[in-house]
Amino acid sequence: MFDNILIYFVLIPLVMLAGVALSQNIKQIRAVAVTGSLALTALSVYLLVDYLKLRAAGETAAMLYTDSWQWFAPLNINLAVGVDGISIAMLILSSIILLTGSFASWTIMKPKAFFLWLILLSTGVFGFFISIDLFAMFMFYEVALIPMYLLIGVWGSGKKNYSAMKLTLMLMGGSAFLMLGLIGIYYNSGLNSWNIVEIAENGSIPHNWQMFLFPMTFVGFGVLGAMFPFHTWSPDGHASAPTAVSMLHAGVLMKLGGYGCFRVAIYLMPQAANELAWIFLILTGISVVYGAFSACVQTDLKYINAYSSVSHCGLVLFAILMLNTTAMTGAIMQMLSHGLMTALFFALIGMIYGRTHTRDVREMGGLMQIMPYLAVCYVIAGMASLGLPGLSGFVAEMTIFIGSFEQGMADYVGGHGSLRIVFTIIACCSIVITAVYILRVVGKLLLGPVHDDHHRQLTDATWWERTATATLIICVAAIGCFPNFFESLIKFTFSPDIFKVLGMIQ
Amino acid sequence: MDYSQFLAMKQEISLLVVFLLVFFYDTILPKKAQNGIAGFTTLIFGLFTAQSIAYMFCPCSAQDTTAFAGMYVTGPVIMAIKNILNIGVLIVLIQSIKWANGEFMIVRRGEFYELLLVTLFGMYLMISGRHFLIFLIGLESASLPLAAMVAFDKKRYESHEAAVKYLLTAVFSSAIFMMGLSFVYGLAGSLYFTDINLMIFGENSALAVVALAFVIAGIGFKLSLVPFHLWTADVYQGAPTPVTSYLSVISKGATAFAFLVVLIQAFGMFYEEVWQWMLYALIIVTITVGNLFAIRQKNLKRFLAFSSISQAGYIMLGVIAFNATGIASLMYYVLVYIFSNLAAFGVIGAVENATGKVDMDDYNGLSNTNPRLALCMMLAMFSLAGIPPFAGFFSKFFIFAAALQQGSIAIYILVLIALINTIVSLYYYLLVVKAMYIKTEEPCQIPAFRSACSERLGLWISVAGILILGVGAVFYNYLLDLTTSMGLFGSIM
Amino acid sequence: MDATIQILILAIPLFMFLFLGLLGKYLSHKLAGILGTTAMGIVTALAYYTAYLYFFSGDPHFQDGTQRLQYIVFNPVWLEFYGNLHINIGFLLDPISAMMLVVITTISFMVNLYSNAYMRDHHGVFEKGFQRYYAFLALFSFSMLGLVVATNIFQMYIFWELVGASSYLLIGFYYTSPAAVSASKKAFIVTRFADLGFLIGILVLSYYTGVFSFMDFTSAPVEGLADTFKISTDTAAAVLVNKFTASPVPMFMGCSVLTWALVLIFMGGMGKSAMLPLHIWLPDAMEGPTPVSALIHAATMVVAGVYLVARLFPLYLQETAALEIVTVVGALTAFYAAMVACAQVDIKRVLAFSTISQIAFMMVSLGVCRPEYHHGVGYMASMFHLFTHAMFKALLFLGAGALIHAVHSNNYTAMHGLRKYMPVTHWTFLIGCLAIAGIIPFSGFFSKDEILTACGEYSTLVYIWMSAVAALTAFYMFRLYFLIFWWKEHKVHDPHHAPHDQPWCMTLPLIFLALVSCVAGFIPFGDFVTFNGEEHTFDLDWTVAGISLTVALISIAVAAKMYMKENPLPDKMAAALPRLWDWCYHRFYWDELYMFITHRIIFGLVCKPIAWFDRHIIDGTMDAFAAITNKASCAIKGLQSGNVQTYVWVYLIGALLLGTVTYICLL
C-alpha cells in the first residue's frame, strides 16, 4: 500500500494532523504546518516531474499510478487512486495554497484547533483529487466540506453564523444530489463498479439514466463550483471566512466542483452532457457575466472577490460544457489560475483587513502610500484577474474563448443552434466588466489620497505575509509566462480522455 | 411435546439467566452488598454479550434453526441482530452506572435492571418470533416494563407525565395492532408468518389493506414513525436519561428489525407489494416531520427524540429496499446509530448528572469548559448527520445505496427527498455544534467538571465506535456477507 | 540569421522593467534614470542597426530586387490551442515594423533622456517613484516593441494589452491625484472595451482561417526561404486555410464574416487610436506626466490602431466595406477633434485632440488606399505621416512639457508671451507647429500632402473634408502657439523664478526632434514602405500641395490675426457662435454621454439591479427555503399538543388514512 506515491497525499496530512494535535505551542504548530505543506508541495512537484517522464516514455493509460485496495468488498467499493494531468495540476495547486495559507494564518488565534480543521479540510481535498473511486471521492469531498463550518463559525467575522450555516447547508444540498447521482451511476453503469476509469472505459449507462444522473451530478458539483443560481453561499461564506479558509475555499474547494463536473458528470455521461449542455451553458454563461456585474457595485472587498470568483468559476464550468479539448484545457488552466489568483486576493484582503479592520472600500483609500508591498501585490492580483498577458488569467481565458468559439462556430455552422456562440460572446464581455470592477477597487482602495488618517500608522507586510504573497505571485506569473508547459501537460495528458468523450458523442 | 426445543433459544435463555441472577442479587443479598448491583449487572451482561458474540462465530450456529413448529427462528443473521442490541445495551448499562448509583436510585435500581432485561427479552422475542402471538407478547414485554422505567424518576413530574403518555398510547397502539391482527387472522386463518405469507398472496381486499395498515401502525408506534410518533418527544424528554437512550436506540433498533421481519416474512407476498407503498409514504412523512420538529427544539433530549424520529425514517429505507443489501445496511445503520446516539446521550447524561442541565442554551461554550465532552458531542452530531469520515456517513450512504438498488424512479424520488432532508437534519445537528463551539461569547453555564469513570468509559466506547465502524470496513462487510450468504429468504425471511 | 540583436531589443527593456521594478528602490534616483536611459539608448542603437540591415543591407531575406520581404527572425511557440492555432512570440521584420522600431526607440530614448530632468522639481529633487517611472517606461517600450514586431495577431493582442496596462500605470503615475487615477481607469476600460471587439474579431478570423499568423493571412511564402514572405494582396495566396472562400461565403447579418472580423478588429484599433466614439480616454490621459504623453499618447501607442490596420491591410483590401468604415470613422474623428482642439484651454488637451485628428488622418489615408489609386499612395502616406507625426508631435509634447515645467500649469492662460524667456522651447515649438500645419519644407507638409493626394484619388468629398481639417489644424496649432508665446507680455513677479529654458537633457531632445521634423519630409518614403512591399517613388502632386499650403497659410494668418496680440476678437467670435463654442469647449459632450451610459445605465440599470436581484431574489430564495422550513415547523407544532388524546387521534386517523389511501390507489 505504501509503495504508491499517491497515498502519501493523504498520509502526510494525517501525520500533520497528529503533529498539530501533539504540538505544545504555536511555534511547533507553525513548524508542522509549514513542513507538512512544503512536503506536500515537494511531493506534488516530484509527482509532476515523474509523471511527465512516464508520459514521455510513452505511457498512454488514462490514469497513472493507479492502485486499488479493497474496502467495502461486497459492494465493490475500493480505495482506488490514480492521477492524470488534471489531478496533478490540482494537487500542485492545493499544496501551494495550503502552504501559503499556513503562512497567511501565522498569527491566528486558537491555532491548534484552526490548523487541525484546516488540515482535515486539505486531507479531504487531496483525497478527492487522488481518488478515482466514486465512493472514496464522495467521501473525501464531504470531508473537505464540513470543516468549513467550524472554520468560518469560530474564526470568521461578520455574520459568520449565518454564512457558515448557509455555506454548509447549500454545499451539502449539492452533495445530496451528488450522492443520488453517484449511486445511480453505480447501479446503472452495468458494471457494478465505482471505479471511474472502469466505468468510463467499459460501462454503458443507458441514455435515459444519463439524462437523469447527469443533471444530478452536475448540479451537485456545480453548487460547489458556484454555478448560478446556486452561488449565493459564496459571497457570504467568503466574506465571513478567515483568510486562510477563504484562500483554500476559493482557491481549492471551488475547484472540486469544476473537477468533479468534468471527472464524473461529463466523463462518465457524455451523451447526456452533450444533450443537456444547453441548460447548464445558459446557467454558467449567466454566472460569468452576472458575477462580474454584481462585483461592480459591491463595497466589501471580499464580496467583490467572491462575485468575481462566481464569474471566473462560472467560466470554468462554461468551458467544460463546451465539450471541446481546447475549451476544457482552458477550463483546467482557469481552475489553476483562478485558484492561485483568488487565493492571492483573499490573502491580501485578509492582510489589509487585519490592519485596517474594515473591508469596506469606501472607508479606505490611498493604501499604496501606506503599505506599498501589499498594494502592489493587490494590483498584480487584479491584473491577473482581469486577464493581463504575462499573468495566468489571460492564458486561461484566451484558451477558453478560443475553444468555446471554435465549438460555438462549429455548432452554428453545423446547424446545431447558436447558443454556444452567443454565450461565448457574452462570456467574452466579462473581460471588460472584470476590468471595470478590478480597476474600481484598485482605484478606490489603493490609489488616490489617503482616506483615513488613522491608517497612516499601519505597517507593511511582515515576512510571512511576503512569503505567502510572493509565492503565489510567482506561480501566477509562471503560468502566465510559460503557459505552454502547463497547457501541454494538461492537454497531452487528458486529451485521450477527452477524445474518447468526444468520440462517444459524435 | 418436545421440550428440547427450548435449547434453540440459547440467547433468550442466557438472557433470562442474567435476569434471574440480577433478580436474586437484588432480592436475596443484604442491603450492604446492593451497592454493587450496577457493576454486577453490567459485568454479567458484558459476559453474556461476549459469550453471545463468541457464539455467533461458532460454526455450530451457522445454520438457521427453527423451533416450536416455526414459531421461533434463530440463525446467524438474527444472532447478529441480537448482538448488535446487546452491545447497545451494554453501553447503556455502562453509561447508567453513575445514575443508578445515585442516592435517589438506591431503592429501585435493582428493578431498573430487571425491567431493562425483560424488555430486551421482549425484543428478542419480537425478532425471533415467527408467530404473531409471540410477536405480540414480545412487543408488550418490550413496551410495558418500559413504561414503568420511564416513570422511574419520581422526583420529576415530567417522568410521570411521560409514563402516562407512553402507556396510554402504547395500549391504544397495541389495541389497533391487535385489531389489525384479527383481520389478518380472519384472512389467513393462522398467525404463523409463513402461513400468512402463503394465504395472503395476491390479496387485495380492503380488509387486507386495512389490516396491514393497522399492523404497520402498531409497529410504527414503537419505531415512532410519523404519524404514530407523537408520544416520542414527550416520553424522551420526561424519562430519565438512561431510559431515554435505551428507548431511542435499543427499543428502536429492535423494532426496526422486527418490522423488517414482519413486513417481509408475513406481508412480503402482498398484492403488488402494498406494504412498500405504505412504507414509502411513511418514510417521507417521518423524515420530514421529524426534521421539522427537531429544528425548533431547545431541550436536548427532546431534540434527540425528533432526531431519532427522522433517523427511523432513514432506517426504514433499509426495509423498503427489500433485498439482502438492505438488511445488511439496516443492521449496520442501527449499529452505527446505537453508537452515535449513545455518544450523544452519554454526554447529555454526564452533564445532567453533574449539573442537571439539559437545554441547548446551557451548552453554549461547552467547548471552553469541557472540551472533551464537547468533542464527543460534536462527533456524535456529525455521525448522526452523516458526515465522513464518521460512521454515520457510511451507514447513511449504504442505506441509500441499498434502497436505490431497487432502481425504480419512485425510489429515486424517495431517496432524493430523504437526501434533501439530510440538509435540514444537518442544520439542527450543527446547531448543537454551534452552541458548543461558536457561541462562546458568554461564559458557559456548565462549569468544568470531571465525569465519572463509567461515563467516560461509555463515551470512549461510543466514540471509538463512531470512528472505527465506518472506516473499518470489516463490520459492514461482515454483515453484508452474512445476509447475502443466507440469501434473501434465509433465516430472517 | 542571428537573432541576438532582435532578442536584445525586446529583452533589454523587459529586463530593465523587472530590474528597476523589483530592485529600483535600492538604487539611487539618479542611477535609475541613467540606467534606464542608457538601456533605452542601447535598444535604440540596436533598433537602428536592425532597420539599417533591413532597408539597406540588400540581404536576400529582406529584399528581392525591389520587393521588400517579410522576414521572421525568431518565432517560438508560446501557447498552443488546436490545429494550427498557436500563439508564437516572435519578431517580424518588414518595412512597417522596421520603421516602427525606429520611431518607437527614438521617441522612447528621447523621452527617457528628457524625463531625467523633467521628473525633478526646480531644486533638482527627484519625484517620488522615479525608479518606478523608469520601470514603467521600460515596460512600455518592451510592450510597444513587442507589438510592432508581432508575427501573429495574437501576439499583437498580447502586447496590445500590455501596452494598455503600461499606459494605465503611466497615466496613473501620480496615483495620489484622483484625476490621474480616474483618467488611467478610464483609459484602460475604454481601450479594454475596444479590445473586446478586437478579441472577437480575432476569434472570428482565426476560426475561419485556422491560423493567427500575419504571414499566413497576408503573405505568400518566398520559395527557398522558409521564414521569408512576400507581402501579397492576391486573394488566392493570402489565406492559407481558407474557410472564407468556402462557398457560399459565410455571411452574418448581411455582411460577409470577413467584414465582420475586420470591423471588429478595427474596433480594437479605434480604441487604442482614440477614434470616435472611443476617443474619450485620450484627453483625460493627459493627467500623466508630460513625457509619457509624448511617448504614449502622441507618438507610439495611439498609432497602434493605424499600425494594426496597416498590418492587416491585405485583408482589408479584400473587404473594402471595412475600409469604407475606416475612412468614415477617420474622417469624422479628424474633423471632430480639430473642432474641439480649437476651443481648449489646456495646452496638453489641445495637443491631445490634435493627435486624435492627425491619427484620424492616417486612418483616412489607409481607408482611401486602393492599389489602383496611384500605386496605393494612401498606405505609404499613412505610414509616412505616422513617422513624421510621431516626431513633431513628440516634439510638441516635450515642448509643452518644458513649458509646463516652467510655469507649473497646463493652461495657456498662465503662459502668454513666453517666447523671450524660453527661446529654445519657442523655436522648437514653432517648428513643430509649422510641421503639423503642413508648411513646406517641414515634414508634415510632405506626409499630409500625400494623404490629401490619396483622398483626392478616392473621392473629392473626402479630399475637401480633409483639406478643411488640415486648415483647422493649422489654425488651432497656431492659436496655441500664439497664445503661449505671444498674446501679451508675460508678467514676472519674481525675477529669480522667471520661466527659463530647461537643462540640456530636456532641450537636447527638443532640438533633435526639431531637426528631424525639418528634414524628415525629404525621406523618399516610398522607397521603404508601400502597401505591397515593392519600392515605388511617389512624386509630390503640386496642385494638391499648393492648395493645401495656401489653405494652411490662410489659417495661420487668421490665427495670427486673432491671437498674436491681446484683443477681444476671440471672445467676440465665441459670443457670436455660442452653441458651437460651447459644444467644442465641452468636446461635444461625449464625456457626459459616457458618464450617463456607464453610471446611469451600466451601473444604475444593470449592476445595481443585478446585485439587488442577487441579494434579494436569488439569496432571498435560498433564505426563503430556510424560512419556509421554519414556518412549516411552527405551523405543525400544534400537532404535538401535549395531550395524549390528540396523539391517539392523529395516530388513528393516520392509520386509517394509510389504509384507505393505499386501497384507493390500488383500485
Next chain:
Amino acid sequence: MDSVGSIIMYVIIALSIVIFSVLAVTARKILRAATYLLFTLFATAALYFQLDYPFLGAVQIAVYAGGIVVLFVFAILLTSNPGDNSEKLESKKRFTGLVAALAMALVGGYALCTRCAALLPDMQSAGMQKIGETLMGTGYQQYLLPFEAVSVLLLACIIGGIVIARKR
C-alpha cells in the same frame, strides 16, 4: 337456518354489547362507566359461550369481570377527589372523538363487509384435555412458548407495578 332461540340470544347479546359499550364511554360518573364496562364484559363472555367457547367465556368472566373491573373500582376510589367524579365533555372533543370513531367504523365496516360473509359452521366444542394439550404443546398451533413468554411479561409487569406504585 339458526334456531329462533339462538337468534334471540344473539340479539340480546349484541344489543347489550352495543348499548353498554356506548354507555361505558358516555356515562358521567366514572364508577358507572366501570359498571357498564362490567356488563359489556359479561355480554362478551355470553357471546363466547354462545359460540361454543365455554373455556374462554369462563376465563373472560374470571379475569376481566373478576379481576380487572375490581382493579378499576379500587383505582377509581383511590384517585377520586370528592366532588369531581362527574365530567363534562367539551363539544370539540366530542366532535373529534366522533370523527375518529365514525372513521374507524366506516373503514372497518367497509373492510369487513366486502370480505366476510361466512355462516356459522358446525364445530365440536373443544374439551379441556385438548385445550390443555394445545396450551402446553410445542407443535404446530400449540402454545407453550407464548405461555412461557407471557409469564415473563406478567412478572415484569408485577415488578414494574410494584416499583411504580410504592411510595419511595
Next chain:
Amino acid sequence: MDLNILCYLIPALIMFCCGVYGFITRKNMIAILISLELMLNAVDINFVVFNRFLFPGSMEGMFFTLFAIAIAAAETALAIAIIVNIFRAAKNIDVREITKMKF
C-alpha cells in the same frame, strides 16, 4: 334467517369504536383506561368470531384471545399503578392537565 359472521363482527367493531370515542373524549384517565379495555375486548371478540366462523378446525383465535386477556390484565395493572402514581404527583388524573411537555 341465518346469522352471518358480520352479525358478530359489527357489534365488536362498534365496541371498538366506542373505545376509540371514549379514549378521545374522556377526561378521566381511568375512563380512558376503561375505553381501552373496550377496544381490547372488541379485538378478542373478533378473534373468536373469526376462529369460530372461518377456521373452526383450529384454536388459534381462541388462544390468541386467551393470551390477549392476560396481556390486557397486565396492562391494566401497570396502567393503574402509573395512574395512581401520577395522582400522587399531580393530585389530578385529568388527562388534559397532563400537558406540561409539548411542542
